[in-house]
Amino acid sequence: MKRLIIRVMFEGFYSGKTVPMHNYLVYYLIIIPLSYLPFPVLYLLSDFIYIMVYYVFGYRRKVVFSNLKASFPNKTDKELHQIERKFYSHMADLVVESLKTFTISREAAAKRMVARNPEVPNQFYERGQSISMVGGHYGNWELYAVTLKEHLKHKVIALFTPMTNEFFNKKFKASRSRYGLNMCSIQEIKEDLENNNREVSATIFGSDQCPRKAQRAYWTEFLNQDTGVQFGLEKFARDNNQPVVYGNIFKVKRGYYEVEYKLICEDPSTMSHGEITEIHVKMLEDIINAQPEYWLWSHKRWKHKRPEKLEQGQYSSL
Incomplete structure (x- = not known):
């Protein structure tokens, strides 16, 4: 407790801001102690979380089942409920595995997230080319974040949207970045490019985040539904003439994953409008x-509807 108080005082003094005490208590008395637990104990906790979240509290079960029902119209309710239960079990694993990333060693993390073919993105580093990378919220993206530099020779940049809680935004950003990942906003990357200070880098985009504005989305069909997709990856790759690589994360067994890289294109200028987006959406x-x-079924992925004036494959720059 004495060390906790000293740490709280130290961080509070140097931040120059008053942070609610419960933020410190949650982080230093719950998150960090839990992250030091061995994986077998964490998975016992995961089993408990699964029971509580799925059977007791029913966290977002209506959202999950609705998403599954719309995505797989040919499956029976029994089949959908089987997928639903497996998803909640995996989500509980994600919770404890994400906690573990706060303190996991670089070597331990690398054993649990292995790259099948790192030569696919790394060939462009050897040529001195920056690349754009894309992937979805599939498998364990948090573990992937802390192991990226084990696979890639590029300077690795991940785009992110800051959390509203400044304290936890700082902590989560530090956790993801401690083994070489750089967390940046799109504006920071644009400024870096304009100043011509950029190293040979790999910039990572999420492919399945719901666009904030339906008018600025690229509209296509995804999982049997009319879906708005962020167009930023394709626009960024075209503007900067970067090869595009997709990353698929496979769950091999509990706590162990493999990532497989696929080349979408070497030269974006040879691709028709929307082709890069259509390909990475189909891969996911x-x-x-x-x-x-x-996949992250609890996300409200389809909360926006296509604006009437936009046809499939169109997007507005407004």
Whole structure:
């Protein structure tokens, strides 16, 4: 407790801001102690979380089942509930595995997230080319974040939206960045490019985040539904003439994952408008169809509807 008080005083003094005490208590008395537990104990905790979240509290069960029902119209309710239970079990694993990333060693993390073919992105580093990378919220993206530099020779930059809680935003950003990942906003990257200070880098985009504005989304069909997709990856790759690489994360067994890289294109200028976006959306759809339980079904992915004036494959720059 004495060390905790000293740490709180130290951080509070140097931040120059008053942070609610409960933020410190949650982080230093719950998150960090739990992260030091061995994986077998964490998975016992995961089993408990699964029971509580799925059976007791029913966290977002209506959202999850609605998403599954719309995505797989040919499956029976029994089949959908089987996927639902597997998803909640995996989500509980994600919770404890994400806690572990706060203190996991670089070597331990690397054993649990292995790259099948790192030569796909690394060939462009050897040529002195920066690349754009894309992937979805599938498998364990938090563990992937702390192991990226084990796979890639590039300077690795991940785009992120800051959390509203400044204290936890700082802590989560530090956790993801401690083994070489750089967390940046799109504005920071643009400024870096304008100043010509950028190293040979790999910039990572999420492919399945719901766009904030339906008018600025690229509209296509995804999992049997009319879906707005962020167009930033394709625009960024075209503007900067960067090869595009997709990353698929496979769950091998509990706590162990493999990532497989696929080249979408070497020269974006040779691709028609929307082609890069259509390809990475289809790649994510294929892996979800193969093992749907490992995607983030609790996300309200389809809360926006296509604006009437936009046809499929169109997007507005407004």
